[in-house]
Every structure is written in C-alpha cells, then in structure tokens.
Amino acid sequence: MSQYHEEDEPNYSIMEEEMPYLKREDEKTVLISAQPPSLIPPPVIEFDSAGRKSAPGKRKPCNCTRSQCLKLYCDCFANGEFCLNCNCKDCHNNLEFNHERSRAIKQSLEKNPQAFKPKIGVATKGINSDMERLHQKGCHCKKSNCLKNYCECYEAKVACTDRCKCRTCRNTEADRQVRFTDRFPMSSDFDRRTPISEDEAEEPVSSKSVKTHPWYYLTDDVVETTTMCLLGQVHESEQKNESTSETIKALCGEFGSCLLQIFDATRKAQQNELLSTKKEYITPSDLS
DNA sequence: GAGTTTGAAACT
DNA sequence: CAGTTTCAAACTC
Ligand SMILES: [Zn+2]
Ligand SMILES: [Zn+2]
Ligand SMILES: [Zn+2]
Ligand SMILES: [Zn+2]
Ligand SMILES: [Zn+2]
Ligand SMILES: [Zn+2]
Numbered sequence: 520m521s522q523y524h525e526e527d528e529p530n531y532s533i534m535e536e537e538m539p540y541l542k543r544e545d546e547k548t549v550l551i552s553a554q555p556p557s558l559i560p561p562p563v564i565e566f567d568s569a570g571r572k573s574a575p576g577k578r579k580p581c582n583c584t585r586s587q588c589l590k591l592y593c594d595c596f597a598n599g600e601f602c603l604n605c606n607c608k609d610c611h612n613n614l615e616f617n618h619e620r621s622r623a624i625k626q627s628l629e630k631n632p633q634a635f636k637p638k639i640g641v642a643t644k645g646i647n648s649d650m651e652r653l654h655q656k657g658c659h660c661k662k663s664n665c666l667k668n669y670c671e672c673y674e675a676k677v678a679c680t681d682r683c684k685c686r687t688c689r690n691t692e693a694d695r696q697v698r699f700t701d702r703f704p705m706s707s708d709f710d711r712r713t714p715i716s717e718d719e720a721e722e723p724v725s726s727k728s729v730k731t732h733p734w735y736y737l738t739d740d741v742v743e744t745t746t747m748c749l750l751g752q753v754h755e756s757e758q759k760n761e762s763t764s765e766t767i768k769a770l771c772g773e774f775g776s777c778l779l780q781i782f783d784a785t786r787k788a789q790q791n792e793l794l795s796t797k798k799e800y801i802t803p804s805d806l807s
Numbered sequence: 808g809a810g811t812t813t814g815a816a817a818c819t
Numbered sequence: 820c821a822g823t824t825t826c827a828a829a830c831t832c
Contacts, residue, residue: 585826591816592826630817660814668829669813765831810831817825 567598570639570652570675580605588612589623591634596623599635639675657682665690666759689758698751730788736781745777 566572579594581602586592588602588610595602595612602612611619627634633655640651654677660670665688668674672683678692679685688694729735752773756766 581827583827586816590826592828594827597816627816658814663813663829667813669815671815674829762831808832812830813828815826815828817823819821819823 566637566639566641566675567594568635568637568639569594569597569671570637570654570677578603581607583607583610589616589620591627597635599624638671639677653677653680654682658685659683660685660688664688664758666755698755731785731792733782733785735788736784741781745774745781748773748777 567578578598578600581588581593581595582605583593584607586596588596588605588607589612591597593602593607593612595605595607601614602610611623613620624635636655638655640653640655654672654675657680658665658670658672660683663669663673665673665679665683665685670679670685670690672679672685673690678695679688679690749770752770753766756769759765761769
C-alpha cells in the first residue's frame with residue numbers, strides 16, 4: 520500500500536490511504552480486485568464521508584433504483600463500500616460486478632479526485648488537528664436555510680462557513696451558539712453540585728445507593744441546561760416555520776436526548792459503585 | 808405509505 | 820464556468 524511515495528503526486532497518496540484497494544501503475548490509476556473494504560478486518564470508522572456518525576458494523580441501507588449504486592448518488596458507493604443488506608434495485612455495487620464497479624470508481628475519481636475523501640474533516644486526530652471538522656466544499660442550499668438535513672453542513676452538525684454558498688443561511692456559527700444544543704452537550708460525567716434537600720445531603724449511608732437513581736442528577740444545573748436545550752429547540756423550530764406538531768415532535772426528541780444523557784450518568788454511577796466495592800478510589804482510567 | 812421538496816451529482 | 824436534468828434522501832401529511 521505504501522510502495523509509492525511520490526511527492527508531486529498528492530492524489531495518489533491520498534487515494535492509497537483512503538482506498539487500500541487502489542494501486543498506482545505507471546501513469547494510471549489501476550484498481551486491483553483485492554479484498555473489498557467491507558471484508559477487510561475492522562473498519563473502525565467514526566464518521567462516514569458525509570460526517571455522519573457511523574457505527575462501524577451498521578450502515579444505513581440505500582434504496583437506489585436508477586444508479587445501479589455505481590454513482591455518487593448512492594451513499595454506499597460514495598463511502599467506498601459495497602452494498603450489503605440494501606434495498607437497491609439492479610445493484611452493481613458488489614463483487615459480481617467488481618470490474619464494472621472498479622471502472623465506476625475510476626470514473627468518479629477522475630471527475631473529482633477528492634470524491635471518496637470525507638467531506639467533513641475528521642475531528643482532531645491526535646497531534647494533527649489541522650483538519651477542521653467542517654464541510655470542505657461547502658453547501659449550496661437555497662431554500663432550506665441550512666436548517667434541515669437537506670443541507671450537508673447541518674446534517675453533519677457543523678456550522679456553515681465562507682466556503683458555503685448558501686442563501687439565507689441560519690447555520691452560521693453564531694446561529695448555532697444561540698441554539699444551546701451544541702453549546703452545552705451535557706457531559707455525562709457532570710457532578711451533582713446542588714443538594715436536592717438538606718436531609719439527603721447529610722445522609723452518609725444513602726449516598727451509596729442514591730447515586731444510582733436518575734433523579735439524583737436532576738440538579739439545578741441539569742434542569743436549567745435541559746430547559747435551555749428545549750428553548751433552543753423551540754427557537755430552531757420557529758426559524759424552520761415548523762408546524763406545531765413538528766415542533767412538539769422535535770421537542771420530544773430533544774428532551775429525550777437530554778434524558779438519555781441524564782440516564783447515562785446514572786448508569787456510569789452504577790458502574791462506579793460496582794467498582795468501588797473492590798477499590799477504594801476510582802481513577803479516571805476506570806471510567807472511559 | 809404516498810407525494811413533495813431539496814440540493815448534490817451528473818450531464819450538456 | 821453556468822444552466823439543466825437526474826437522482827436518492829429528507830421531509831411532510
Ligand atoms: Zn445504492
Ligand atoms: Zn447500498
Ligand atoms: Zn446497491
Ligand atoms: Zn446548507
Ligand atoms: Zn453550509
Ligand atoms: Zn448555510
């Protein structure tokens with residue numbers, strides 16, 4: 520994979536990094552029918568090419584009907600993956616049509632050498648934090664105000680930048696900051712700061728099991744943050760001109776998201792309690 | 808589920 | 820490069 524290192528050919532080095540089954544041969548890019556990416560050991564990918572969260576094993580099945588999953592219209596193809604358990608019709612994005620598929624990849628690649636590179640920069644990779652987690656090409660939205668998932672920036676949960684050519688954008692960094700959801704993602708390891716009642720605060724015995732109940736984490740801070748998130752959601756829904764029912768639906772989602780984070784803190788507290796039966800102190804490395 | 812809306816990708 | 824068409828997903832009801 521790394522037998523070619525030519526400084527003046529950045530495209531190929533990128534391609535070899537992103538698509539191991541591509542090889543350089545003479546002045547051409549040649550696709551070798553090596554192991555398909557989906558069969559290669561562990562594709563530990565956190566984000567797909569569009570910046571969406573992508574659980575390594577699972578992938579949203581496509582429903583392509585006219586592209587044969589051999590154009591970038593197909594998300595599977597665009598992610599450099601084979602179709603598997605998809606609902607596509609007349610799919611050629613598989614080993615049966617490997618040759619045709621390789622030709623299609625090559626075709627897309629010569630149209631745009633960056634075609635299979637992630638559209639959204641990976642979020643800080645150790646020392647190399649140059650790659651911003653922002654859309655590299657920018658969106659061109661006209662009617663969604665960049666407030667719906669039609670917008671690739673919004674879908675990837677990143678702010679629009681000057682690279683975008685969107686009209687009436689409501690997804691600027693400033694816009695996002697008044698929506699709270701992104702500003703205060705309640706860290707699941709927040710501490711309880713405000714005692715709910717004085718009795719309980721001075722109860723040494725109950726402190727062992729009380730932390731395993733969700734309501735223990737309903738501190739003022741958490742309640743306030745949750746409320747802020749909901750208000751931010753209302754704000755966003757109003758900008759979208761959403762109907763009341765859609766607004767309520769969105770609010771339910773937001774509230775559920777907050778509740779899950781609170782519950783997550785509960786779950787971690789339970790784990791800590793289990794660990795503390797053997798250890799006096801828990802080091803941060805125990806948590807993860 | 809049916810029908811509409813949307814903007815990237817493809818095409819001219 | 821710009822204008823148009825095609826396409827599959829996002830969205831609405
Ligand atoms: Zn497909
Ligand atoms: Zn597919
Ligand atoms: Zn397919
Ligand atoms: Zn946009
Ligand atoms: Zn944008
Ligand atoms: Zn925008």
